[in-house]
Amino acid sequence: xxxxxxxxxxxxxxxxxxxxxxxxxxxxxxxxxxxxxxxxxxxxxxxxxxxxxxxxxxxxxxxxxxxxxxxxxxxxxxxxxxxxxxxxxxxxxxxxxxxxxxxxxxxxxxxxxxxxxxxxxxxxxxxxxxxxxxxxxxxxxxxxxxxxxxxxxxxxxxxxxxxxxxxxxxxxxxxxxxxxxxxxxxxxxxxxxxxxxxxxxxxxxxxxxxxxxxxxxxxxxxxxxxxxxxxxxxxxxxxxxxxxxxxxxxxxxxxxxxxxxxxxxxxxxxxxxxxxxxxxxxxxxxxxxxxxxxxxxxxxxxxxxxxxxxxxxxxxxxxxxxxxxxxxxxxxxxxxxxxxxxxxxxxxx
Amino acid sequence: xxxxxxxxxxxxxxxxxxxxxxxxxxxxxxxxxxxxxxxxxxxxxxxxxxxxxxxxxxxxxxxxxxxxxxxxxxxxxxxxxxxxxxxxxxxxxxxxxxxxxxxxxxxxxxxxxxxxxxxxxxxxxxxxxxxxxxxxxxxxxxxxxxxxxxxxxxxxxxxxxxxxxxxxxxxxxxxxxxxxxxxxxxxxxxxxxxxxxxxxxxxxxxxxxxxxxxxxxxxxxxxxxxxxxxxxxxxxxxxxxxxxxxxxxxxxxxxxxxxxxxxxxxxxxxxxxxxxxxxxxxxxxxxxxxxxxxxxxxxxxxxxxxxxxxxxxxxxxxxxxxxxxxxxxxxxxxxxxxxxxxxxxxxxx
Numbered sequence: 001x002x003x004x005x006x007x008x009x010x011x012x013x014x015x016x017x018x019x020x021x022x023x024x025x026x027x028x029x030x031x032x033x034x035x036x037x038x039x040x041x042x043x044x045x046x047x048x049x050x051x052x053x054x055x056x057x058x059x060x061x062x063x064x065x066x067x068x069x070x071x072x073x074x075x076x077x078x079x080x081x082x083x084x085x086x087x088x089x090x091x092x093x094x095x096x097x098x099x100x101x102x103x104x105x106x107x108x109x110x111x112x113x114x115x116x117x118x119x120x121x122x123x124x125x126x127x128x129x130x131x132x133x134x135x136x137x138x139x140x141x142x143x144x145x146x147x148x149x150x151x152x153x154x155x156x157x158x159x160x161x162x163x164x165x166x167x168x169x170x171x172x173x174x175x176x177x178x179x180x181x182x183x184x185x186x187x188x189x190x191x192x193x194x195x196x197x198x199x200x201x202x203x204x205x206x207x208x209x210x211x212x213x214x215x216x217x218x219x220x221x222x223x224x225x226x227x228x229x230x231x232x233x234x235x236x237x238x239x240x241x242x243x244x245x246x247x248x249x250x251x252x253x254x255x256x257x258x259x260x261x262x263x264x265x266x267x268x269x270x271x272x273x274x275x276x277x278x279x280x281x282x283x284x285x286x287x288x289x290x291x292x293x294x295x296x297x298x299x300x301x302x303x304x305x306x307x308x309x310x311x312x313x314x315x316x317x318x319x320x321x322x323x324x325x326x327x328x329x330x331x332x333x334x335x336x337x338x339x340x341x342x343x344x345x346x347x348x349x
Numbered sequence: 350x351x352x353x354x355x356x357x358x359x360x361x362x363x364x365x366x367x368x369x370x371x372x373x374x375x376x377x378x379x380x381x382x383x384x385x386x387x388x389x390x391x392x393x394x395x396x397x398x399x400x401x402x403x404x405x406x407x408x409x410x411x412x413x414x415x416x417x418x419x420x421x422x423x424x425x426x427x428x429x430x431x432x433x434x435x436x437x438x439x440x441x442x443x444x445x446x447x448x449x450x451x452x453x454x455x456x457x458x459x460x461x462x463x464x465x466x467x468x469x470x471x472x473x474x475x476x477x478x479x480x481x482x483x484x485x486x487x488x489x490x491x492x493x494x495x496x497x498x499x500x501x502x503x504x505x506x507x508x509x510x511x512x513x514x515x516x517x518x519x520x521x522x523x524x525x526x527x528x529x530x531x532x533x534x535x536x537x538x539x540x541x542x543x544x545x546x547x548x549x550x551x552x553x554x555x556x557x558x559x560x561x562x563x564x565x566x567x568x569x570x571x572x573x574x575x576x577x578x579x580x581x582x583x584x585x586x587x588x589x590x591x592x593x594x595x596x597x598x599x600x601x602x603x604x605x606x607x608x609x610x611x612x613x614x615x616x617x618x619x620x621x622x623x624x625x626x627x628x629x630x631x632x633x634x635x636x637x638x639x640x641x642x643x644x645x646x647x648x649x650x651x652x653x654x655x656x657x658x659x660x661x662x663x664x665x666x667x668x669x670x671x672x673x674x675x676x677x678x679x680x681x682x683x684x685x686x687x688x689x690x691x692x693x694x695x696x697x698x
Contacts, residue, residue, distance in 0.1 A: 034511065034512045034516075035516045036515050037511065089593065098474070099474055099478060102470070102471060102474055103400050103471035103472075103474060103475060104471075121451070121470065122452035122453075122454075122518065123518070123519060124516070125448055125450070125451055125452060125474055126452060126511060126514055126515060127476075128478075129448060129481070129510075129511050130509075130511040130515070131506075132478070132481055132513075133504065133505070133507035133508045133510070133511055134508065135376075136485055136503070136504045136507060137501075137504035137505065137507070137508055140497070140500045140501045140504040145499060147496075147500075148489070148493060148496050148497060151485070151489045151496075151500050152486075152489045154485075155482065155485045155486035155489040156486065157480075158481070158482035158485060158486070159476075159479075159482045159483065159486055161482070162383065162475060162478050162479040162482055163383045163479075164384065165475055165477070166383045166386065166475060167383075167387050169471065169472070169475070170385065220559075243503075275672065295579070
């Protein structure tokens with residue numbers, strides 16, 4: 001029995017409903033893995049074991065699986081038709097966390113050791129590969145009529161993911177200022193590929209598996225990609241000004257790590273005296289001490305980088321909304337989708 | 350113009366013809382990668398750069414691409430129909446070398462640095478992921494009618510590859526003797542997954558892309574899997590008794606690394622006094638010095654492990670031949686396929 005809209009459409013309820021729907025199939029996919037990979041995957045998913053019981057506080061919210069389920073419902077299909085896509089996207093998300101944590105040298109995630117710290121680099125690489133393979137295999141099992149477009153959407157997404165991650169890593173060795181500096185539009189493309197592509201794939205796969213035409217699935221894909229860019233811009237703001245008690249990272253952590261994120265790049269690109277002083281501070285190439293980090297954060301704010309990052313997030317949120325409203329979607333799932341939008345920008349800034 | 354059979358059918362000529370046919374498409378696939386990944390891939394393929402000019406001595410022989418091309422021709426299709434499959438399989442092979450070298454800690458391959466030694470672990474992990482993605486994308490571009498079975502064959506193969514690699518790594522921590530010892534049949538399954546699956550996929554993909562029915566593609570897939578097991582058994586013999594000038598590895602290298610390979614496992618499983626002495630020697634858990642390594646090699650031979658490994662290779666070669674002869678294949682490409690068989694076992698033992 002479908003609950004009335006007022007009860008159904010609030011983000012926590014929508015996310016919980018979609019997680020519940022997808023969990024059995026996700027559990028089956030994890031248990032199909034080699035037992036060693038199933039264990040590492042369960043750990044990465046924040047489960048106690050491959051059966052899917054949650055470790056409190058260690059699980060993601062499941063926005064990707066929700067986008068897949070709502071994508072199918074929005075084009076008039078049963079939620080169940082999206083489950084394969086939701087599983088594939090969750091597996092790819094977990095694969096990318098496993099490998100990205102190795103590349104970035106991150107030792108903790110959600111207050112726990114990352115998989116490569118807990119199990120070793122080689123096993124974490126291989127478990128990631130196993131998830132990648134299982135995701136392709138899951139979608140390859142989709143019904144004949146939708147299998148090809150679904151696999152093509154996933155394949156293009158995987159290509160985007162590795163390009164975005166490559167550029168993110170390469171940005172580290174580019175200068176802060178001058179002709180080779182990373183420009184805000186390059187950063188935006190990276191964020192769209194690294195973060196937006198998989199969110200777009202989730203929503204688009206739901207539509208494709210639900211039998212939608214090209215215009216609906218393209219609109220849902222585009223909406224998800226915008227949500228990814230919005231999410232990344234807010235994440236970047238949190239990486240500098242977020243509350244350590246909420247983010248689980250030290251204050252100003254992205255500045256301490258000299259990460260090139262949107263607020264800094266936007267500040268530098270804005271020109272003016274604060275931008276010039278910020279460029280001079282960052283160009284020294286030395287590790288920033290507490291004082292310098294506070295000064296950099298202040299200069300970024302003064303040059304307008306923080307405000308521009310939040311405006312960027314708002315712009316992409318509005319673009320996502322416009323994409324969703326550009327096609328004819330079923331009203332209840334559309335309301336559910338719209339209820340999720342604030343989640344992407346209204347975290348504790 | 351097709352040359353007459355006598356000129357065409359000898360292994361080096363067959364391999365060269367297939368390499369020439371596939372190279373342009375492989376080059377295009379590599380150039381579609383992010384430039385950073387294209388560079389790492391070209392290095393791994395033994396190319397001077399992404400344009401495909403060979404670095405002398407650093408290239409593989411291209412047996413996988415040859416199996417794909419001959420698989421298509423054997424079912425009566427044009428060689429060109431297999432090119433997408435040959436490219437996908439070469440990309441997956443390169444992906445697996447990139448990642449396996451990280452997991453195994455191997456610092457050299459074909460007398461050159463491995464990619465992770467030359468470029469760093471993170472970039473090698475990501476380049477491998479990019480190749481994996483590009484392989485899926487390549488096959489996802491196959492014509493509608495054959496796309497689904499082609500992607501399904503590749504997806505199952507990827508699952509096999511990661512399972513085989515996992516078991517190979519896990520065998521390292523199993524005991525040499527006793528109830529938990531690795532049995533020859535477990536080793537055979539691992540070799541079939543780790544080495545056979547991709548060779549089987551190559552031949553099977555050729556058939557699938559050539560529009561073959563299920564019995565032809567299954568027979569070609571099975572033949573390739575047997576070739577992989579045969580290849581691995583001979584590789585294991587070379588890993589102990591191979592000429593260092595040919596293998597590029599120190600004499601007895603697999604014994605020094607205490608690798609559980611088929612000749613050792615077969616010797617231990619054979620029972621008898623030499624097997625018991627071998628078990629006692631290996632169980633000490635100490636690194637084997639030159640004297641102990643020579644003694645172990647002698648005991649493996651005395652217990653029949655070397656002869657059994659070569660017999661295993663021959664059995665699987667014959668099974669491969671039987672698979673190929675169990676279905677109705679075009680005679681010239683069948684002769685080409687049969688001409689390749691000795692390559693898998695007649696290396697310099």
